[in-house]
Amino acid sequence: MTTRSAVVRLTGEAKQWRERNQVENEYGAEPGRSVEHAAPPEVTLANLEDPLLETMDPESGRPKHVIECRGLSLSFGQSRILSEVSVKFQRGTITALIGPTGSGKSTFLRTLNRMNDKVRDFHHEGAVHLNGDDIWSSAQNLLSLRRRVGMLFQRPNPFPMSIKDNVVAGVKAHRIAKGKQLDVVAEQRLIEVGLWEAVRDRLDDSPFRLSGGQQQLLCLARALATGPEVLLLDEPTSALDPVSTEFVEALLRGLAPALSMVVVTHNLGQARRISHNTMFLYGGRLVEHGPTASLFEHPFDPQTERYVSGRMG
């Protein structure tokens, strides 16, 4: 199995491999053939030879890539936000989504759990697959899709109800547990996000008495309570102080093996600290996608290089 934390310094072969896939991606993926655009953390000769081998996870029997986008284009009315993005998110990893404001990061992120569907004049082309199933297919239940693909917002948004009710809000909505079980769920999740000790004596209090960082952790606990496979995070720490930010980052890293995450961030340091892979979006196009360390240290594209070195954005 691949290890998630290991990031491989690119060897000559690996660089060639990435260049080859970059070219393939520009012409679009052929049907039935998987383009390994997302370089796995371990680049070995075996999977260079045959990327198809990598599409199934032998342990879980599920597709190795939790989310796969094929030729995804998004637009609101006449203005096109995202063009022809094909990308795969590897199970159990954190992917950072970087790019200047207006590059389509948030729109892309909110498309993955179909939060844009109701937006006026929103239009999409291409496909997004979650575990191999089209998220827009009629067989897909929108509510259960969102249970499996959770979301954390830029500003903490606890509901105006008690702290405990906040944690179990989604659990109640999906009838995953009831009665006494709810207390157990609340405790487990609050422990998981490291908030239990701080709030155990005031579970019936208003969440707005908590600090901003604690509120965001509460929202994280709420999102985790429904047992999602994927968590989408839209600048989760940009409203938080540095200490809370560090805490949240450590937490996210710890969640990684069990949970796949996509994090939009303007904080390049954060992308480097927490993510396994990084996607660079610019002007609605996916410019580059690869292991975080190599994208930052040996960017393939000159635009990426300008952005990650701070000369743009």
Added chain:
Amino acid sequence: MDRNRGRRLWELAFRLGAILALALVVGPAAWLLVGVVAKAAPHWRWSVLFTPTTGASGGLANAITGTVVLMAGVLIVAGTLGVLGGIYLAELAPARRGGKQGSSVLRLATDVLSGVPSITLGFVVYIALVLGLHWGFSLAPAVVVLSVMVIPYIARSTESALAQVPTGYREGAEALGMSPGYALRKIVVRTALPGIVTGLLIALAISSGETAPLLYTAGFTNSFPQPHLIHTPVAYLTYPVWTFYNYPSNEAHTLANDAALILVVLVLILLIGARLITNRAERYSEGTGR
């Protein structure tokens, strides 16, 4: 003449104007309250609350219960329709078709209705229901006319209370996979409840103080409200205020003053009750949390 002095003078004039305006608003209200209490208090008898009217004397028990029944009727009819209408306009009306148009139709309706003297509404209902459908002076036409008056108001206050629910709550609910109806019930309406309740309360206060439309629809009776929607008149508190005051007997004047005091107290109870509900609903809100 330096500019500073001119500015200070202007500032002073502005302050004085504001204080004057406040006095003009608060003064009459306070005068009214004091007047009502001062006229009713000296010869107040508690028995007024428990004895029904006989002619222009006796007590007001029939009118008190009648007003309470009328308000309950308005709460049920206008409250349900108004709140549901407001929820529809704010949340469910498709943005492209109904949304904008629906609320502008509602706004028009509110403006027109608030411009129509309530006595006109009373007359219309009198012709249409009391005479037209032979309902007679009774509970149903009275509730109808009061409801017609306040439904647009309730719908509008509900709509604006819902519009003020932060987007973050809605998005959070949506992202957790709550169905729109569930999110509406558990998150959105609950958050907007203080605003909705306040709107309902003001609507009730308006309807409890109405006289003109009730003269045309409710009639008056010495007996307690009966469990009949039509053909049976209902007593109400504004009737003695309006009618008994012109009677020559002292006893009638006393009853008129008592009725005014009871009405004021009733509205006060409504206000306090709504305040309590609002506080309870707001115990987890962002404003009081900090």
